[in-house]
Amino acid sequence: MSKPLNRRQFLEGSGSAAAASLLAAGQASAQAPTALAAINQSFLFEGKTFDPALVVDAARILAQRPVVPLVATDLPDGYATLPFDLYSGIRAQPGALIWAGENRGFTVEPLHRGYVFSNPVSLFTIEDGTVRRVAFDRSKFDYGRVPPPPANADLQFSGMRIATGLERPFEVAMFQGATFFRSLARGQNFGALARALILRPGETRGEEIPFFRAFWIERPSPASGLLVIHALLDSESLTGALRMTLRPGDVTLIDVEMTLFARQVLDHIGFGCTMGTFLSGPQSRRGFDDVRPAVHEISGVQMRSGTGEWIYRPVSNPATLQVSSFMDSNPKGFGLVQRERDPAAFMDDDQRFELRPSVWMEPLGDWGAGSVQLIEIPSESDINDNVIMYWRPRQPLAAGSETSIAYRQAWCWQPPERPGLALATRMRQGRGSQGRRRRFLVDFTGDRLADAGTVAATRAHISTTPGQIHNIRLWPFPERKLMRVGFEVDPGTDSLCELRLVLQSGGQPVSETWLNRWTW
Secondary structure (H helix, E strand, O other): OOOOOOHHHHHOOOOHHHHHHHHHHOOOHHHHHHHHHHHHHOOOOOOOEOOHHHHHHHHHHHOOOOOOOOOOOOOOOOHHHOOHHHHOOOEEOHHHOEOOOOOOOEEEEEEOOEOOEOOOEEEEEEEOOEEEEOOOOHHHEEOOOOOOOOOOOOOOEOEEEEEEOOOOOEEEEEEEOOOEEEEOOOOOOOOOEEEOOEEOOOOOOOOEOOEEEEEEEEOOOOOOOOEEEEEEEEOOOEEEEEEEEEEOOOOEEEEEEEEEEEOOOEOOEEEEEEEEOEEEEOOEOOOOOOOOOOEEOOOEEEEEOOOOOEEEEEOOOOOOOEEEEEEEEOOOEEEEEOOOOOHHHOOOOOOOHHHOOEEEEEEEOOOOEEEEEEEEOOOOOOOOOOEEEEEEEOOOEOOOOEEEEEEEEEEEOOOOOOOOOEEEEEEEEEEOOOOOOEEEEEEEEOHHHHOHHHHHOEEEEEEEEOOEEEEEEEEEEHHHOEEEEEEEEEOOOOOEEEEEEEEEEOOEEOEOEEEEEEEO
């Protein structure tokens, strides 16, 4: 019989000493599954002085052993199949929120397991430098219409919900399921979803889903305005340690520092991943019979290339899966953005899509060569996150390698850094004047389009690959700081065209570069 990991051995030291204890406990390959399962169940670092290096070392050691999948066999009968309305009724009691009543600017609500969130996650706090386990206690939950679990059950948690009490309190972030998390700025509704890591999305061999095993949350100082979270990540192909610093406000910032350890060669890995919903809009309706004129929480992809070019690409709900790659080196920023802020554009007083956040990624450090990847998935429902965006490095991660990456994530109304150029704010398309031609109207809005001299000298530079451009026309509206560009695309016999449009005046751009993929 294999011998389980001795937790005291592992906790005797810190940093590399802790790593050595774990290695010693799992030398024999037959012992590895028991040792790794013990990591998930053994109240890691509880009662000890916390050092972020401990999480990094735990990830390093985990990478030297096969992954032990999370299991959900301990859930009470029926919990894994709870309908959403019953599951959402299970909430922590107000007095059970972590740091409730301590005036620390944040409270943390442990989230119950159930519904699709069946995998166990361990939660710890770091108070006065010491690690303390957040113990599961059914008496701290209101179960609504769901029968409570047995009194002695230790179910751990599915994640956590974070609220800030700074000035005007609001719910600011949620970490739940795999490595999913979401946030928002003040005054917004939850919308787009982020992932700490994405592996092989859209591939025929199947996507690999990493997951969080544990979180360590540092108790915030009163009025500090920030919350620091550490996490241990695991997957079949790699492990990782994360440090996330959350700063909520009119723009909510999350700084992410991540160290990854590859078990295998990774030739398709994604950083800074964001997902969102686009069902229909003026640029892509696909014949939807919906009372709402538009249904989307994101409208497009914003990029700032390594050379400084500002690019915008509207997203769509295609008839077939679409994958686009935007090659770059050391990108300055990218993200999924919601540019439509007029409630009349949606006429949906329940979903309030105009209040959904834009998510902007600012790489920190040298990211090298790679591409911004955009995946657009056909969808018939407005609850599907059918648009995925992330950075894919050109160089694969070698087996046994250690990789560090960092970025700043802004959950905002618009990206914090603005281009100073006119933005593409509206787009329409429809039948052209003859044959298979398509007619496009693109609106650009910006202060520079209010200047009569600039407007008079402005020209639209439009190209398509393949196909031809016809009937270019500009309508200036300087009183509205707007320029409307109309043109037709003749695809010939092709069923896909890549379009590119930029406004220039005096040889210099006065607008961002607008890209679009048209498919028949």
